[in-house]
Each structure stands twice: as C-alpha cells, then as structure tokens.
Amino acid sequence: MEHTPAPTLEDILEAITDWSAQKYTASYRAEFKKNVQIQFKSALGADFENVSLTLAESALNELCFILAHSNPATLPTPAASFSTICTQLVTTIGFGAKRASRADVMSAMNALELMRLKEGK
Numbered sequence: 001m002e003h004t005p006a007p008t009l010e011d012i013l014e015a016i017t018d019w020s021a022q023k024y025t026a027s028y029r030a031e032f033k034k035n036v037q038i039q040f041k042s043a044l045g046a047d048f049e050n051v052s053l054t055l056a057e058s059a060l061n062e063l064c065f066i067l068a069h070s071n072p073a074t075l076p077t078p079a080a081s082f083s084t085i086c087t088q089l090v091t092t093i094g095f096g097a098k099r100a101s102r103a104d105v106m107s108a109m110n111a112l113e114l115m116r117l118k119e120g121k
Helices: 009-021 026-044 053-068 078-094 102-119
Strands: none
Touching: 009 026, 009 053, 026 053, 078 102
C-alpha cells in the first residue's frame, strides 16, 4: 500500500476554490479561479502556497468570504443554483446552525422550478 501524504493548506485552499468554480460555465472557471487568487493575495498578502500554517484559520475564513461574495461574469446554470441552495440548506439546517424559514422553502422551490423549466421538464 502506497503512502499518500496528508493534504497541505495549499491543497485545501485549491480544492475549495475548484469546488466553487464548478458552479460556473467551463469557459469561465479559469478566470474565476485567477480572480479568487488575486483577491486572496490582496487580502492576506500571500498566495495559497505561501500561507503559513499559523494563518490557516484566517486563510480559510478569507477564502470562504471571497467565494461567498464573488460575482460571476456569467450566471451559474439553474442546476448549479439549485445545488448551491441545497448545499447551504443541508449545511446550515442539517448541522443545527439554524432552522428552516419560509424564505428557505421559497428559495428551494423557485430554484427547482427554474431548473425544471430550463431542462424542459
């Protein structure tokens, strides 16, 4: 059995950025990741590969803030929007951070309706 090294902080930051980029069109993903890295360096003063482990929490906080507030050049697909809403609901409600609200129900219903309309179902 081959030994696989533990992921580094850089690996984690890259993987989260890649995951976030998947909700955008393929033609925009590279530009999106580049913009995220520029904003990250501007805010933290270091690239993903140069962040010290003492700043790991700050790096993760900053990256999540950037990703949550990023504005795509093109709108995500309806399926990606529905996926994002589902991820957010499961993460916040499922782990007890909050309870479902009427707005949560309406968001999910609207996103599902839009996805179905785009898919022709």
